[in-house]
Amino acid sequence: MATTTxxxxxxSADLLSDSLSLSSTTTLYxxxxxxxxxxxxxxxxxVPSSDTNSILIDATAAGNDKAARVYVANxxxxxxxxxxxxxxxxxxxxxxxxxxxxxxxxxTDDSAxxxxxxxxxxxxxxxxxxxxxxxxxxxxxx
Amino acid sequence: MATTTxxxxxxSDVADNSFSVSNTATLSKAGSTSGLDKTSGLRRRTLASTDSVDxxxxxxxxxxxxxxxxxxxxxxxxxxxxxxTAEHVKVCIGQEDANADTEEIGHLYGGDWMFFPWAxxxxxxxxxxxxxxxxxxxxxxxxxxxxxxxxx
Numbered sequence: 001m002a003t004t005t006x007x008x009x010x011x012s013a014d015l016l017s018d019s020l021s022l023s024s025t026t027t028l029y030x031x032x033x034x035x036x037x038x039x040x041x042x043x044x045x046x047v048p049s050s051d052t053n054s055i056l057i058d059a060t061a062a063g064n065d066k067a068a069r070v071y072v073a074n075x076x077x078x079x080x081x082x083x084x085x086x087x088x089x090x091x092x093x094x095x096x097x098x099x100x101x102x103x104x105x106x107x108t109d110d111s112a113x114x115x116x117x118x119x120x121x122x123x124x125x126x127x128x129x130x131x132x133x134x135x136x137x138x139x140x141x142x
Numbered sequence: 143m144a145t146t147t148x149x150x151x152x153x154s155d156v157a158d159n160s161f162s163v164s165n166t167a168t169l170s171k172a173g174s175t176s177g178l179d180k181t182s183g184l185r186r187r188t189l190a191s192t193d194s195v196d197x198x199x200x201x202x203x204x205x206x207x208x209x210x211x212x213x214x215x216x217x218x219x220x221x222x223x224x225x226x227t228a229e230h231v232k233v234c235i236g237q238e239d240a241n242a243d244t245e246e247i248g249h250l251y252g253g254d255w256m257f258f259p260w261a262x263x264x265x266x267x268x269x270x271x272x273x274x275x276x277x278x279x280x281x282x283x284x285x286x287x288x289x290x291x292x293x294x
Binding site for chain 2: 002003004005006007008009010011012013014015016022024026028029031032033034036037038039040042053067068069070071074079080082083087088089090091092093094096097098099100101102103104105106108112129133
């Protein structure tokens with residue numbers, strides 16, 4: 001059986017009066033089971049400068065309400081550069097240069113895409129790396 | 143200035159060649175190299191019904207003077223500390239009212255965690271149109287979530 005794990009470590013010596021040290025590991029399973037996810041896709045893309053959302057990861061019917069996990073990272077290095085992450089038009093938040101996110105993704109319907117834009121006001125493009133582990137997707141006809 | 147790091151390690155043997163990602167982010171204020179310096183602290187909440195719960199409520203921060211500045215670099219960590227791989231907690235963003243403009247992000251099963259940027263858009267003091275984070279358990283069995291916001 002395939003085994004995929006995701007570990008987060010949050011650490012700070014001075015955010016609180018005492019040190020923060022938190023670590024958690026999860027194993028990525030098919031929905032409601034202990035069977036490991038067996039499909040994934042990864043990519044590295046240059047997002048053009050625009051205030052319009054573009055689809056980074058396309059939601060499809062075969063993935064609706066299944067288990068999926070999404071990783072996205074902003075690989076720019078200028079601290080002023082950020083990307084805006086949305087889902088189905090609802091803004092989740094901004095990933096600044098060097099930031100990453102990791103979320104479960106239930107693809108409630110075909111419109112629940114993971115969307116991104118690199119604001120026009122920045123006058124730059126944004127390099128984005130991503131990975132999605134999932135249970136399945138609907139293939140488009142050629 | 144606080145220095146907080148968030149590191150993710152992803153590893154998989156799904157394919158013939160193993161897949162591995164390791165990435166560390168230093169959590170900074172928007173457009174700055176200064177570190178995020180405010181936090182909710184790590185909190186824990188136990189739920190025991192299938193009712194939706196406004197887990198991270200922007201009004202709470204507003205009312206206590208600990209305003210989360212919207213559209214900045216806030217980050218949210220949530221973990222389902224349960225062990226059930228059959229039951230989950232649905233995590234959504236937007237208004238708690240199911241008929242309102244909301245978006246379901248995904249399901250956290252026992253042991254699952256998530257870490258994401260949060261726009262934290264606050265519109266009014268009665269939750270209307272606020273981008274709260276709310277959760278809906280899939281069963282009435284007791285489930286405990288831990289969560290933390292790091293913000294400016």
